[in-house]
Amino acid sequence: MLETSARLLRLLSLLQAHREWSGTQLADRLGVTARTVRRDVERLRELGYPVNATPGTGGGYQLGAGAELPPLLLDDDEAVAVAVGLRTAAGQGIEGIGETSVRALAKLEQVLPHRLRRRVGALNAFTVPMLRGPQSSAVDPALLTELAHLCRDAERLRFDYRGHDGGETRRTVEPHRLVCTERRWYLVAWDLDRADWRTFRVDRLIPRPPHGPRFDPREPPAEDLAGYVSEGVSTHAYAVRATVRLLAPLAVAAERVSPSAGTLEPDGDEACVLRTGAASLDVMVIHVMMAGLEFEVLEPVELIDAIRTARDRLDGALTRASGPRTPAGDRAQAPRA
Incomplete structure (x- = not known):
C-alpha cells in the first residue's frame, strides 16, 4: 500500500486525468478501501483542492473549480501568466510544445477560480498576436482545450465541418487525440456515420453542443498518430x-x-x-x-x-x-x- 502522501498525489493525478471516478474505481486503482478513498478526498479538500462528490450508485468524485486556487506554488498573478503563456504556445503551433501546452492548460483551467478565468479571458480577448502564415488557419486555444477535454472524457462531439473542397457537412465523432504540426492542428476521431477513422483540421470545424454521450474508447488507427496524420x-x-x-x-x-x-x-x-x-x-x-x-x-x-x-x-x-x-x-x- 502506498504511503499517505504518495497516495494523495496518485489520487490527485487520477482526478486530473479523468472527468469523474466512482469510489470503487478509485479504491481499485489505489489498492485501498472505499473508506480510505473518502478520507483521502477529505485531505485533498483540506489542502484546497475542490473535489466534488455525487452520492448514489451512479455518483462519484470529480475535480472542479473552487473559490481558491489549489496550492500549486503559484499566486494569482503567476497563475494568470502561466495560463496566458500556455494559450499563446498552443495557438502558435510550436513543434513539441503545442500539444503539451493544451494538456497543461486543460488541467490548469479546470481548477482556476472564476475571478482568474475572467482575467485570463480578458487578456486573450484584447491581445492581438503576430502570427506567421495565414490567419485563416489560426485556432482559438479555447477550442483546443474543449476538444482536449472531450478526448480525455471520451464524449461524443458534433460539429459542422468545411471540407477540402469547400463543402460543409455535419459530423458526429468519437474524438481520440489532437495532433499538431508546425502550422496546423488536427483531430483524430472515429466518424460514426462513415464507420471509420478520420482526420479533421481543427480550424475548419465548429462544435455544435451539447456534447455526449460518453463512449468506450476504440483501438487507435496507428501507434504513431503523428505519422498517421502526416501521411493522411x-x-x-x-x-x-x-x-x-x-x-x-x-x-x-x-x-x-x-x-x-x-x-x-x-x-x-x-x-x-x-x-x-x-x-x-x-x-x-x-x-x-x-x-x-x-x-x-x-x-x-x-x-x-x-x-x-x-x-x-x-x-x-x-x-x-x-x-x-x-x-x-x-x-x-x-x-x-
Whole structure:
C-alpha cells in the first residue's frame, strides 16, 4: 500500500486525468478501501483542492473549480501568466510544445477560480498576436482545450465541418487525440456515420453542443498518430500521389520537408524515400523541386513526363533569355504621328 502522501498525489493525478471516478474505481486503482478513498478526498479538500462528490450508485468524485486556487506554488498573478503563456504556445503551433501546452492548460483551467478565468479571458480577448502564415488557419486555444477535454472524457462531439473542397457537412465523432504540426492542428476521431477513422483540421470545424454521450474508447488507427496524420494530410488527401528517392540523408531531408508536406523514411545512410501528394502532376513537379535536393522518381511514371515538359519549358525560356537584346536606351524611337 502506498504511503499517505504518495497516495494523495496518485489520487490527485487520477482526478486530473479523468472527468469523474466512482469510489470503487478509485479504491481499485489505489489498492485501498472505499473508506480510505473518502478520507483521502477529505485531505485533498483540506489542502484546497475542490473535489466534488455525487452520492448514489451512479455518483462519484470529480475535480472542479473552487473559490481558491489549489496550492500549486503559484499566486494569482503567476497563475494568470502561466495560463496566458500556455494559450499563446498552443495557438502558435510550436513543434513539441503545442500539444503539451493544451494538456497543461486543460488541467490548469479546470481548477482556476472564476475571478482568474475572467482575467485570463480578458487578456486573450484584447491581445492581438503576430502570427506567421495565414490567419485563416489560426485556432482559438479555447477550442483546443474543449476538444482536449472531450478526448480525455471520451464524449461524443458534433460539429459542422468545411471540407477540402469547400463543402460543409455535419459530423458526429468519437474524438481520440489532437495532433499538431508546425502550422496546423488536427483531430483524430472515429466518424460514426462513415464507420471509420478520420482526420479533421481543427480550424475548419465548429462544435455544435451539447456534447455526449460518453463512449468506450476504440483501438487507435496507428501507434504513431503523428505519422498517421502526416501521411493522411500530405498524401491521401490529394488526387496525385508520388514516391521519390531523395539523394540526401534522412536528417538533411527532414530539415527541408515538413510533416504536412510528406512522409520520409530512410533508404540507407545517404538517401531517403519521400511519399507525398499534390493537386496535379505539374504542381507535383514544383513541390518536389522545392525541397532543393537531387531526387529519383520511383512512381508514378507519368511524373517523369511532367518533369520533361517542365524541363523543355525552362530550356525554352533560357534560350530566349540568352538571345541578343538591345539595351533600352539604344532602341530607336517610333516616329510620332
